[in-house]
Amino acid sequence: MPQPFVRITGVAAPLLEDHIDTDLIFPARYLLLMERNGLGDYLFRDRRRKATGEQIEDFILNRPPYTTAKILLAGDNFGCGSSREQAVWALSDFGIRCVVAPSFGEIFHANCARSGLLAVQLPAEAVRRLAEDCAGHEVTVDLPEQVIQVGASVVPFQIKPGIKEALLNGWDEIDVLLAKHAAGIETFEQRQRQVQPWLYE
Amino acid sequence: MSMGRTLYQKLWDSHVVSEQSDGSTILYVDRHILQEVSTHQSFEMMRAANRKARRPGTNLAVPDHGVPTDDRSGPIRDPLAAAQVARLAENASHFGLPYIDLKDERQGIVHVVGPEQGFTIPGITLVCGDSHTSTHGAFGALAFGIGASECATVLATQCLVQHRARTMEVRVEGVLRDGVCAKDVALALISRIGIGGAVGYAIEYRGRVIEEMSMAARMTLCNMSIEAGARVGLIAPDETTFAYVRGRPYAPSGATFDRAVGYWKTLSTDPDAAFDKSLTIDASEIAPYVTWGTSPQDACPIGGRIPDPGAAPDAETGARWKRAIDYMGLMPGAPLEGVAIDRVFIGSCTNGRIEDLRSAARVAAGRKVADTVRAMVVPGSTLVKKQAEAEGLDRIFLNAGFEWRESGCSMCVAMNADRLAPGERCASTSNRNFEGRQGRGGRTHLMSPAMAAAAAIAGHLVDVRKLEI
Ligand code: SF4
Numbered sequence: 001m002p003q004p005f006v007r008i009t010g011v012a013a014p015l016l017e018d019h020i021d022t023d024l025i026f027p028a029r030y031l032l033l034m035e036r037n038g039l040g041d042y043l044f045r046d047r048r049r050k051a052t053g054e055q056i057e058d059f060i061l062n063r064p065p066y067t068t069a070k071i072l073l074a075g076d077n078f079g080c081g082s083s084r085e086q087a088v089w090a091l092s093d094f095g096i097r098c099v100v101a102p103s104f105g106e107i108f109h110a111n112c113a114r115s116g117l118l119a120v121q122l123p124a125e126a127v128r129r130l131a132e133d134c135a136g137h138e139v140t141v142d143l144p145e146q147v148i149q150v151g152a153s154v155v156p157f158q159i160k161p162g163i164k165e166a167l168l169n170g171w172d173e174i175d176v177l178l179a180k181h182a183a184g185i186e187t188f189e190q191r192q193r194q195v196q197p198w199l200y201e
Numbered sequence: 202m203s204m205g206r207t208l209y210q211k212l213w214d215s216h217v218v219s220e221q222s223d224g225s226t227i228l229y230v231d232r233h234i235l236q237e238v239s240t241h242q243s244f245e246m247m248r249a250a251n252r253k254a255r256r257p258g259t260n261l262a263v264p265d266h267g268v269p270t271d272d273r274s275g276p277i278r279d280p281l282a283a284a285q286v287a288r289l290a291e292n293a294s295h296f297g298l299p300y301i302d303l304k305d306e307r308q309g310i311v312h313v314v315g316p317e318q319g320f321t322i323p324g325i326t327l328v329c330g331d332s333h334t335s336t337h338g339a340f341g342a343l344a345f346g347i348g349a350s351e352c353a354t355v356l357a358t359q360c361l362v363q364h365r366a367r368t369m370e371v372r373v374e375g376v377l378r379d380g381v382c383a384k385d386v387a388l389a390l391i392s393r394i395g396i397g398g399a400v401g402y403a404i405e406y407r408g409r410v411i412e413e414m415s416m417a418a419r420m421t422l423c424n425m426s427i428e429a430g431a432r433v434g435l436i437a438p439d440e441t442t443f444a445y446v447r448g449r450p451y452a453p454s455g456a457t458f459d460r461a462v463g464y465w466k467t468l469s470t471d472p473d474a475a476f477d478k479s480l481t482i483d484a485s486e487i488a489p490y491v492t493w494g495t496s497p498q499d500a501c502p503i504g505g506r507i508p509d510p511g512a513a514p515d516a517e518t519g520a521r522w523k524r525a526i527d528y529m530g531l532m533p534g535a536p537l538e539g540v541a542i543d544r545v546f547i548g549s550c551t552n553g554r555i556e557d558l559r560s561a562a563r564v565a566a567g568r569k570v571a572d573t574v575r576a577m578v579v580p581g582s583t584l585v586k587k588q589a590e591a592e593g594l595d596r597i598f599l600n601a602g603f604e605w606r607e608s609g610c611s612m613c614v615a616m617n618a619d620r621l622a623p624g625e626r627c628a629s630t631s632n633r634n635f636e637g638r639q640g641r642g643g644r645t646h647l648m649s650p651a652m653a654a655a656a657a658i659a660g661h662l663v664d665v666r667k668l669e670i
Pocket of ligand 1: 265266310311312331333549550551609610614
């Protein structure tokens with residue numbers, strides 16, 4: 001069951017590059033690992049460490065206070081590319097519970113809510129302003145109120161009601177589907193069997 | 202006045218289980234392909250909650266991402282890859298899912314195997330924990346990539362919670378010039394609209410060029426839709442599609458096949474249907490394309506030059522170009538043609554089908570790979586490999602100095618031993634030139650199979666049309 005998301009307060013790390021792909025977030029060679037926990041070490045691995053394993057000091061997540069970031073401020077199309085959910089698990093394991101960006105890769109976006117990561121979509125200008133305002137300040141992301149707060153500034157955001165509910169409650173999607181739609185699924189299958197019987201042979 | 206529907210809308214409407222008050226839809230999933238890398242956690246979730254697969258027979262599992270492509274006579278040597286493949290086999294058996302073993306001749310890359318086995322047919326919804334599932338849209342199937350949690354949802358419920366996409370029509374009109382193929386159309390499109398250009402849209406490819414394309418070419422094009430941000434790329438099924446599907450193991454047969462064709466023929470966009478966005482590409486203007494940067498949108502005709510960050514439309518683009526050009530070890534303003542390469546990779550779910558190998562072999566025939574280049578051909582499936590061997594393509598490649606390997610994802614994703622060393626430059630027929638995609642520090646130039654073969658021979662990026670074929 002995903003960890004519920006209600007309200008968090010913490011450091012926000014700005015990484016405002018556009019088109020950060022999931023290969024960069026979680027390089028493919030670590031997909032051979034079968035664990036779901038402990039992947040934070042591989043988050044942005046090739047930006048965070050040299051091939052020798054040595055830390056690359058000027059990468060944002062290697063610099064205090066961003067080493068404890070709970071929020072990531074990102075550029076356009078964050079999480080584009082591959083469908084690997086490890087990208088979400090690595091972010092969560094590092095401690096990031098919320099990513100704010102002007103847009104997201106679609107599969108990454110869909111994966112977020114299912115693993116308890118809040119993806120907030122805001123216009124590029126608003127993300128840039130947040131990045132400026134958050135220097136030296138903690139940021140609060142409040143899901144019930146749908147606002148991001150830094151000092152005196154309060155930025156509202158939109159989220160689909162279904163995703164909000166699921167995040168707030170840490171719902172398991174399968175439980176919800178089976179509880180609410182078991183009969184509907186059966187009816188669908190009976191109907192489809194008439195139209196496309198070859199799918200049932 | 203009733204408006205006609207697009208192909209996407211028809212496929213969507215025919216799979217709605219329920220529409221939710223928040224605008225989302227419970228969408229029925231007909232078929233699910235599974236590979237070893239993206240599903241172990243899906244099965245964990247299933248096991249933890251003690252769930253069963255709802256319709257085991259609608260799934261098909263096959264290992265492809267991390268498998269070795271050299272010697273497969275013994276067990277897999279990499280312990281991590283071996284464990285992952287073993288886990289897939291064990292999970293398939295536990296949940297009763299059809300499984301294709303590594304030693305089975307039907308093994309290959311999920312997006313080559315599905316169509317080849319007739320598992321992919323028109324009119325269905327098909328998903329896989331892999332973004333290039335868009336490939337299967339070439340059959341007029343609503344096919345898209347999903348994450349590991351969604352894989353578990355599909356296994357347990359045959360459903361997904363989805364939001365309807367907007368629709369984008371991409372018309373490719375005119376005639377493709379010699380030496381130009383589906384890969385070039387894809388790169389031309391992505392360089393025009395950008396890698397975020399189709400986020401939120403389902404693309405439908407239409408027009409004369411598409412109608413004349415083989416299924417392999419259509420798959421190449423739909424495969425690359427995700428590189429423009431579109432989760433779905435579609436082509437309406439037609440006689441070419443039906444001829445391809447007929448007689449394949451999982452496809453309907455006999456009278457049922459004819460009945461199915463009757464249904465499949467209804468799956469095209471109505472003349473009065475409206476798309477949310479439309480664009481037209483003139484095929485006669487497309488030359489062979491090559492990427493120069495670290496995103497598929499960083500592509501230009503082979504006759505072009507590496508851009509100058511100083512001349513970028515805005516500062517952010519300039520900074521991105523600079524970063525990409527530095528990573529790629531190139532010079533702003535220099536011509537692309539002539540850039541020396543170290544490696545060549547012909548394969549992947551984009552260009553690992555028999556037509557792709559034939560087109561590369563036509564270029565390689567009677568020639569030699571340059572001394573400075575290591576080139577490999579990795580068939581998309583073992584059946585593709587066998588077919589190529591029956592046609593003598595393996596001899597052509599081997600005589601020219603290419604390595605002839607076993608099927609798998611290989612250097613498209615560099616999860617096995619097939620990878621670039623830091624700084625190595627590769628002419629590749631795969632789909633992603635992201636930083637590190639083919640190995641940390643590796644430099645990828647995307648192109649068609651014929652162009653990659655030509656680069657292998659010349660030792661540098663070259664216009665295949667300059668070689669006498
Ligand atoms: S060939 Fe490459 S893109 Fe295709 S499924 Fe394999 S890893 Fe993914």
